[in-house]
Amino acid sequence: MRKVIICNVAMRESVKPLVYQTDDKSLCISEQPVTYPILSCLSGLLSPDDSIKVVLLCKCDPNCNYLRNVERFKKEFTDHCGGIVADPEYRILDTEFDEDKTETERMLSKLVAECEDGAEIISDTTYGSKTMPVVLLAALSFAVKHLACKVQHVFYGQVYFQNDTPTNPRLCDLSYLIYLNSLLYTLRCDSSDKARKALDLLLKF
Amino acid sequence: MKTASPRLENAIELIDNSEIFELSRESNPSKYRILEYELIENLYEYTQLLNSDRYQDMGLEIVETAADCLRSYDKNRGLFTHYFLASLSRRVNKEQAIRNAIETRGGIVVPKKVQKQITDIQLIAGTLGRDIEDEAVIETSAKYLDVSTARVRKLTWLNAQCAVVHNSETEDAVGVLNLISDDFVLEDYVFEKTSLVEIFNAIEICFGRCRRSQQEVVSQLLTLRLLSCPQDIIQLALNRSFFDSTLYQNYINTGHIPTARDISSKLNKDEASTSRTFSTFGKKLKDYLSELH
Numbered sequence: 001m002r003k004v005i006i007c008n009v010a011m012r013e014s015v016k017p018l019v020y021q022t023d024d025k026s027l028c029i030s031e032q033p034v035t036y037p038i039l040s041c042l043s044g045l046l047s048p049d050d051s052i053k054v055v056l057l058c059k060c061d062p063n064c065n066y067l068r069n070v071e072r073f074k075k076e077f078t079d080h081c082g083g084i085v086a087d088p089e090y091r092i093l094d095t096e097f098d099e100d101k102t103e104t105e106r107m108l109s110k111l112v113a114e115c116e117d118g119a120e121i122i123s124d125t126t127y128g129s130k131t132m133p134v135v136l137l138a139a140l141s142f143a144v145k146h147l148a149c150k151v152q153h154v155f156y157g158q159v160y161f162q163n164d165t166p167t168n169p170r171l172c173d174l175s176y177l178i179y180l181n182s183l184l185y186t187l188r189c190d191s192s193d194k195a196r197k198a199l200d201l202l203l204k205f
Numbered sequence: 206m207k208t209a210s211p212r213l214e215n216a217i218e219l220i221d222n223s224e225i226f227e228l229s230r231e232s233n234p235s236k237y238r239i240l241e242y243e244l245i246e247n248l249y250e251y252t253q254l255l256n257s258d259r260y261q262d263m264g265l266e267i268v269e270t271a272a273d274c275l276r277s278y279d280k281n282r283g284l285f286t287h288y289f290l291a292s293l294s295r296r297v298n299k300e301q302a303i304r305n306a307i308e309t310r311g312g313i314v315v316p317k318k319v320q321k322q323i324t325d326i327q328l329i330a331g332t333l334g335r336d337i338e339d340e341a342v343i344e345t346s347a348k349y350l351d352v353s354t355a356r357v358r359k360l361t362w363l364n365a366q367c368a369v370v371h372n373s374e375t376e377d378a379v380g381v382l383n384l385i386s387d388d389f390v391l392e393d394y395v396f397e398k399t400s401l402v403e404i405f406n407a408i409e410i411c412f413g414r415c416r417r418s419q420q421e422v423v424s425q426l427l428t429l430r431l432l433s434c435p436q437d438i439i440q441l442a443l444n445r446s447f448f449d450s451t452l453y454q455n456y457i458n459t460g461h462i463p464t465a466r467d468i469s470s471k472l473n474k475d476e477a478s479t480s481r482t483f484s485t486f487g488k489k490l491k492d493y494l495s496e497l498h
Contacts, residue, residue: 025231152236189265201268202242205272
């Protein structure tokens with residue numbers, strides 16, 4: 001199976017590795033601390049038969065921290081998944097730090113180009129600029145609707161900072177939002193009240 | 206389009222072969238939730254391909270029905286599409302009756318309880334194939350609602366007082382079709398109480414008990430209704446005694462779907478009479494099925 005791993009790269013100089021928790025019992029979580037939350041469970045989602053492409057989405061921060069963080073991702077990937085996938089294909093998508101319309105469009109276009117038809121996609125949107133998760137969700141929605149891709153997970157590592165120290169790290173999965181969004185755009189109701197009721201019901205799933 | 210188009214077949218395949226039926230929510234909650242949303246989107250598209258007029262704007266009803274069906278579905282009892290469609294048909298009939306009642310009163314709002322009682326009376330009238338002010342409808346409604354016949358008369362009076370007069374020929378035809386649709390047994394019973402084959406067996410038995418003149422009506426109206434069913438259901442009905450192969454072949458050759466009015470006219474009967482015959486047949490079939498279960 002062709003699998004595309006998409007991860008937003010951190011822009012900060014120092015990111016503390018953490019051990020993440022999750023309620024999803026289908027995920028096999030590593031007890032080793034990781035910088036990128038996706039790597040805490042990725043090895044359990046891959047198999048030696050998979051053909052893997054890793055897409056690292058970067059904002060070129062003025063201090064070039066992203067370059068070090070790209071290398072950190074590669075090292076952690078090897079540490080956690082090297083036994084399953086020795087040599088993944090890496091694609092580095094770097095966009096300018098300034099947020100303007102052109103940059104956002106370029107990021108979306110580059111991301112969609114990396115989503116191959118029929119691929120399974122696992123992503124992590126924990127780090128990066130605030131525009132990145134929005135663009136990532138737009139790209140993944142397109143990939144599901146038009147490229148027959150399956151989005152397995154969109155991970156987000158949630159932490160609570162106490163005195164600048166990250167605590168209670170939890171692994172959240174936002175992939176359902178892509179499918180919910182698609183469904184909500186397809187459904188038609190004869191009143192706004194009914195549309196709200198449909199949304200309320202779907203959120204209880 | 207009434208035949209099973211490639212898109213319709215594809216939608217049915219996506220639904221009936223969904224991984225969700227092999228998975229439990231507890232074992233993989235993220236995947237289960239995604240599959241639920243995917244399934245409902247496919248169900249919505251399936252309904253639009255089946256009958257976009259009937260299921261248009263029924264987003265909430267489709268979501269509610271899908272949620273109920275997912276909770277109660279047992280895959281050993283047949284395909285999910287059949288199970289879902291049977292439930293949705295009942296849900297949409299009810300919703301349509303409410304919408305019709307609101308529309309005929311020109312948007313004048315009555316208390317919810319009164320609205321529900323009027324809707325029930327209309328459904329009973331539809332089931333009996335009689336006018337809403339008919340004595341049989343009033344007496345049956347009084348028993349069903351557990352109110353006096355005077356109260357039922359007042360409710361029908363209220364409905365009539367607020368009615369907006371429509372003067373369109375097409376609406377008359379739709380009215381007759383609605384009578385048939387409201388009482389259509391296939392969608393009401395399939396896979397809830399019995400299997401499709403059992404239903405067809407029951408129809409065959411009840412059909413065999415009808416007089417020849419009744420059979421002419423029932424056969425054509427049943428076949429007409431079957432044309433809007435998925436192709437696999439039509440295939441099961443093809444060689445049954447009640448299936449009108451001439452009507453079906455004409456539809457295959459020309460794409461023409463006759464209306465209930467066309468059929469009545471061809472049989473030299475008035476629409477009210479054919480509608481009553483079909484409703485009576487539906488009632489007999491329901492009674493027969495009730496005895497079985």
